[in-house]
Structures are given as structure tokens and as C-alpha cells.
Amino acid sequence: MASDAAVASPDEVVADVGALPDIARREAGGWLVPAAAALVAAALPLVVSPYAQDLVVRIAIYAIFALSLELLVGATGLVSLGHAAFLGLGAYATVLGSGDSGGSIALLLPLAIAAAAAYAVVVGALSLRTRGVYFIMVTLAFAQMAYFVVHDTKAGGGSDGIFLYVKPTLAIAGKTLVDLGERMTLYYSVLVALVATYAFIAMLLRSRFGHALAGIRVNEQRMRAAGFSTTPYKLAAFVVAGALAGLAGFLLAAKDGAVNPELLSWHESGAVLLMLIFGGIGSLRGAVLGAVAFTLLKEVFQSEALLGPLAQHWQLTLGLTIIAFVAALPRGLIGLGTRLRGLARARPASTTAGTPT
Amino acid sequence: MSAVLAEASGPHARPASSPLLEAIGLGRRFRGLAAVDQVSLDLSVGEIHAVIGTNGAGKSTLVNMLSGELAPSAGSVRFDGDDVTRWSQPRRARAGIGRSYQRTTIFGEFSVLENCRLAAQANAPHAWRVWEPASRDLRGVRTAQRALAAAGLDGDTARTAATLSHGAKRQLEIAMCLATEPRALLLDEPLAGMGAEETGRMLDLLVGLKAGHAILLVEHDMDAVFRVADRITVMVNGQVIASDVPERIRNDRAVQLAYLGDGH
Numbered sequence: 001m002a003s004d005a006a007v008a009s010p011d012e013v014v015a016d017v018g019a020l021p022d023i024a025r026r027e028a029g030g031w032l033v034p035a036a037a038a039l040v041a042a043a044l045p046l047v048v049s050p051y052a053q054d055l056v057v058r059i060a061i062y063a064i065f066a067l068s069l070e071l072l073v074g075a076t077g078l079v080s081l082g083h084a085a086f087l088g089l090g091a092y093a094t095v096l097g098s099g100d101s102g103g104s105i106a107l108l109l110p111l112a113i114a115a116a117a118a119y120a121v122v123v124g125a126l127s128l129r130t131r132g133v134y135f136i137m138v139t140l141a142f143a144q145m146a147y148f149v150v151h152d153t154k155a156g157g158g159s160d161g162i163f164l165y166v167k168p169t170l171a172i173a174g175k176t177l178v179d180l181g182e183r184m185t186l187y188y189s190v191l192v193a194l195v196a197t198y199a200f201i202a203m204l205l206r207s208r209f210g211h212a213l214a215g216i217r218v219n220e221q222r223m224r225a226a227g228f229s230t231t232p233y234k235l236a237a238f239v240v241a242g243a244l245a246g247l248a249g250f251l252l253a254a255k256d257g258a259v260n261p262e263l264l265s266w267h268e269s270g271a272v273l274l275m276l277i278f279g280g281i282g283s284l285r286g287a288v289l290g291a292v293a294f295t296l297l298k299e300v301f302q303s304e305a306l307l308g309p310l311a312q313h314w315q316l317t318l319g320l321t322i323i324a325f326v327a328a329l330p331r332g333l334i335g336l337g338t339r340l341r342g343l344a345r346a347r348p349a350s351t352t353a354g355t356p357t
Numbered sequence: 358m359s360a361v362l363a364e365a366s367g368p369h370a371r372p373a374s375s376p377l378l379e380a381i382g383l384g385r386r387f388r389g390l391a392a393v394d395q396v397s398l399d400l401s402v403g404e405i406h407a408v409i410g411t412n413g414a415g416k417s418t419l420v421n422m423l424s425g426e427l428a429p430s431a432g433s434v435r436f437d438g439d440d441v442t443r444w445s446q447p448r449r450a451r452a453g454i455g456r457s458y459q460r461t462t463i464f465g466e467f468s469v470l471e472n473c474r475l476a477a478q479a480n481a482p483h484a485w486r487v488w489e490p491a492s493r494d495l496r497g498v499r500t501a502q503r504a505l506a507a508a509g510l511d512g513d514t515a516r517t518a519a520t521l522s523h524g525a526k527r528q529l530e531i532a533m534c535l536a537t538e539p540r541a542l543l544l545d546e547p548l549a550g551m552g553a554e555e556t557g558r559m560l561d562l563l564v565g566l567k568a569g570h571a572i573l574l575v576e577h578d579m580d581a582v583f584r585v586a587d588r589i590t591v592m593v594n595g596q597v598i599a600s601d602v603p604e605r606i607r608n609d610r611a612v613q614l615a616y617l618g619d620g621h
Contacts, residue, residue, distance in 0.1 A: 218466065
């Protein structure tokens with residue numbers, strides 16, 4: 001019945017494989033490009049305006065957020081539409097944990113990560129019983145619950161949110177070493193956090209744990225048949241992803257000096273998912289690229305200086321642009337290189353075919 | 358049934374050891390319809406026990422109940438002296454019940470070696486050492502290499518699994534199963550879609566695996582089954598109608614009528 005498959009020509013089989021996100025290739029991505037990008041980002045404050053530096057900080061925070069979701073969506077195959085809850089809880093924990101005179105990073109950073117991770121344990125334990133579209137809906141429901149808790153309680157400050165008057169600092173023996181209230185300190189702290197997050201997830205993905213996640217993404221049933229109790233693996237990925245989103249939330253609170261319920265809204269959850277799709281699911285570089293492109297495009301489309309009254313409808317212009325990009329590049333921006341190489345290869349071939357013989 | 362088996366003698370005599378895996382009165386109903394009804398059979402190390410039957414006879418349902426993928430509505434499963442009826446599939450797999458699938462289920466994006474190394478990892482200690490690259494898991498790599506050698510697939514193990522030929526993919530499926538170091542092998546149509554040459558190679562492989570494994574072979578290819586099976590159980594409509602050595606199955610009137618057809 002499947003004997004046709006046995007006689008498939010080798011060329012056909014190889015061509016088919018070109019379309020797969022090869023795990024070996026993903027690992028062998030090399031460090032050159034990410035390291036170069038980090039160095040460029042580190043040198044940027046020398047040449048760009050404070051406004052642009054601010055933009056880089058926002059992009060880097062969203063890149064951490066997108067990377068954390070990539071661990072779920074791209075690595076494990078779990079599409080969550082409630083990831084903003086963890087970002088928001090990290091941010092709220094930071095602000096609520098700071099007194100009027102600010103707080104220590106040594107306390108607030110672990111607090112933000114722990115708050116997000118703790119909620120991820122609860123959400124993960126319950127939502128991972130479901131699959132596919134049900135998983136999407138359950139994660140969304142839990143995020144909406146968190147949203148209404150901060151929106152409708154006194155402690156959460158209601159729809160206006162809360163201000164963080166004094167940014168987190170790190171002091172040893174009365175000497176302040178790190179003050180996130182200073183622009184440059186914040187800039188480099190966020191950059192270090194992004195590099196660390198990227199390296200951490202890359203390390204996870206090439207470990208046996210990461211390979212098990214990839215196996216679960218491709219065929220969970222086969223993994224169970226091989227003896228893997230898959231739920232603990234998925235829960236671990238869910239909690240790590242939540243914790244890293246909490247880290248992004250801490251940095252966002254430190255940057256903005258304020259939090260509001262919109263951080264936990266489904267718009268944010270959708271936006272970070274869009275970043276992944278935009279950049280290319282299944283690649284850490286794609287997640288970062290998606291965060292860069294999304295944030296820059298949003299900045300452009302929101303700019304009245306550039307677009308005049310059209311800037312008020314930035315959601316429409318941004319949405320249409322992303323749809324156009326995804327239609328042209330189904331594998332995201334990261335697939336652009338492969339796509340161009342493919343076109344370059346296809347052209348000589350078609351010329352030959354068109355030549356009369 | 359056991360009376361019939363006790364009579365068996367000659368080249369296909371039952372091994373003296375007690376059965377490793379036993380199905381006792383297994384049944385499974387889907388919306389009132391009995392897919393498998395009162396099925397008892399056992400597997401011992403050193404023999405290939407084939408289960409044959411028409412489409413819908415309940416063979417796959419039986420395999421799924423033995424592997425733990427499906428809970429039985431009646432009866433029990435015993436493995437190596439333990440009642441494993443309530444054990445989850447991963448737990449049974451770790452205890453030594455391996456299975457392959459009718460549809461190829463290899464991980465296409467991994468290399469041939471990685472497929473087996475990943476399968477070997479479920480049972481491994483320290484699998485949560487996240488700072489250690491998977492490729493440096495020497496125990497897993499060695500287990501994988503052994504499994505690939507046993508399955509006759511130790512050529513280019515760095516090759517991406519999706520690029521293998523159909524026959525080699527089926528071999529890899531068996532190798533992945535072996536990498537979990539099972540004692541019982543449940544093979545669901547390992548010959549599906551194979552050419553004559555590939556079938557021959559696979560059958561040699563199965564006979565070679567008999568020494569250390571109890572093998573359940575679900576297969577449609579009758580020639581192949583009669584070539585390698587030590588015992589054959591015939592299922593029709595979810596029930597066992599005969600279970601015996603191949604020669605007697607071939608001459609069994611009920612089997613001929615129900616399944617093999619008059620031309621046989």
C-alpha cells in the first residue's frame with residue numbers, strides 16, 4: 001500500500017527535507033552572528049540619541065519576552081496565548097515589592113521571576129491537560145484571570161496601574177553598584193540579560209532536556225512509547241518560559257517606572273506571538289529578529305511625524321504589513337536568506353529549461 | 358488454547374521459560390462494540406509470536422492495550438511477574454515493553470544516531486543535566502550505536518533521518534525501539550510498504566532479535582509470517598479463533614475458512 005514511498009526518487013526526498021527546521025542546523029547556527037549583534041548593540045550608545053537608546057532597551061526587553069515564548073512555541077510546540085500574564089506578574093511583583101524608597105535588585109529580581117514561575121506552575125499544571133486549540137484557550141483564560149485580578153483589586157492599582165518612584169538598585173555595604181534609574185546602567189543591564197537569556201535557552205535546546213522537548217513537539221505519542229513521561233517535561237518548559245517572561249517584566253517595570261493592567265492583556269500575548277511568527281518560529285534568532293522588526297514597525301506606524309493622521313490607525317497598518325510579510329515569507333524573516341538563495345538557484349535552472357535545444 | 362499449545366513439539370516447541378508478557382482475557386469495547394474480546398496470549402523470550410487477522414480484527418487495539426496506550430475494558434496484562442494493567446505507557450516502556458508503529462514515527466529532523474540516542478534517554482539517569490549537550494551523553498550514544506548495529510543500520514548515522522529510504526526508515530523505527538533496551542518487542546506491521554529485498558533483510562533482523570527478546574509480530578504479509586513465526590494467533594472480529602504453531606495454523610480448517618481463503 002505504501003510501496004510508492006519506497007521508490008520515491010532520492011531528489012524528491014532531499015528536496016522535502018530542505019523545508020524542515022533541522023534541529024542540527026538550528027544548533028549549529030554558530031555564535032558569530034549573535035555575538036556580533038550583541039557587540040553592535042553594546043557600541044550603539046556611542047553613536048545614537050537617547051531616544052534611540054530607549055528604543056533599543058524596549059526592543060531588548062521584548063526580545064527576552066519573545067525568546068521565553070519561543071521555548072514553548074518553537075521548541076516544545078505549545079502555542080500559548082496567555083504569555084503576557086507572566087510578563088505582567090513579573091512587572092507587578094517588582095513594583096509591589098519596592099517600597100517608597102525603592103528596592104534591591106537582589107530581592108526584586110528573584111521576586112519577579114518567582115512570582116511569574118509560581119503562576120506558571122499553576123497554569124501549566126492545569127492547562128497542559130489539554131491540547132491544541134483548547135490549550136490556547138485555557139492559557140488565554142488564565143491570563144485574563146490575572147488581568148482582572150490586577151485590574152480590579154486595590155493592590156493592583158486598578159486600570160491606572162502603579163508607579164515605581166525609585167528604580168531598583170544593587171548596593172553592597174552602602175555602596176551602590178547598579179542603579180537601574182541611570183540610563184546607561186539600564187541599557188547595559190538589559191543587554192546583558194538578553195545575552196544571558198539567549199545563551200541559556202540555546203544551552204537548554206542542545207541538552208537532553210531540549211532534545212526531549214523537540215521530540216515531544218514532533219511526536220509526543222512516540223516519546224511516550226519510548227518511555228518519556230512527557231507532562232513533566234512540558235511543565236518544566238512552561239515554568240522556565242514563565243520565569244524568563246517574569247525577568248522581562250522586571251526589566252520593563254524598571255525601564256518604564258510604572259505598571260498597568262495592559263501589560264497582562266491578551267493584546268500583549270498576541271503581540272509576542274506575532275513577533276515569533278514574524279521572525280520565524282523554530283529559531284532563537286528569529287525570535288529576536290521578530291521582536292526587533294515588530295517594535296520598530298510599531299514605532300514607525302505610531303509616529304505622527306512620519307505618517308500624520310494615519311498614525312492613529314497604527315494597528316491597521318502594522319497588521320496589514322505583518323500579513324504581507326508572512327504571506328511573502330511563510331517561515332518568517334529568518335527564512336529570508338534561504339528564500340533568496342532558493343530564488344538565486346531557481347533562476348539559472350529556469351533559464352536552462354527555457355533554452356531551445 | 359493451552360491444551361493445544363502443550364501438544365506442540367518438534368522444531369517449534371515452546372521455550373521452557375515462563376512467559377514474559379501475558380494478556381489475560383483482554384477486552385476493549387468502543388461504544389458497545391467489542392474491538393477485542395476475551396483475548397489471551399503470551400510472549401516468551403526466544404520466540405516470535407505472530408498475530409494475524411483481517412483489517413478490523415482488533416490487532417492494533419490489542420497492541421495498544423499491551424503497550425499501555427489504551428486501557429482495557431476487561432482483563433489484565435502481566436509483565437515479568439507484575440500486573441501492569443494500570444501502568445501508564447511510559448512506565449511500561451521503561452520497564453521493558455517496547456513497541457514500533459505501523460506508520461513510521463521517526464523524528465525526521467534528527468540524525469539517525471540522534472533518533473536512537475533520544476529514545477535511549479528516557480531511562481537514563483541525569484537526563485535533566487541541562488548544561489550538558491545531548492551529543493556528549495556517551496552512555497546514550499553507545500546504547501544508540503548498539504541499537505543501530507543490531508538493526509543493521511550502522512552506516513551513515515549522521516544522516517538526517519528524513520532522507521532515509523522507506524526500508525531504512527522502518528529499520529530505524531526498530532532501532533529506536535531497541536535503543537530503549539526492551540525485553541518485549543511489540544511490532545505493528547514492520548514490513549508495511551517494503552519491497553522483497555527489504556522484507557528479507559527485516560525478517561533476518563527479527564529472527565536475530567529472538568535470542569534476547571520476546572517478540573509480538575502483527576503483520577499482513579502471510580509468507581513472511583509463516584517464514585519467521587514460532588507461534589501464530591489468528592484473530593477474527595476481536596476474538597482469537599486459533600493459536601498454534603505455523604504448520605497447524607496452515608492446516609486449521611476454521612482459519613482457512615475465516616481468513617486464509619479457499620485458494621490457500
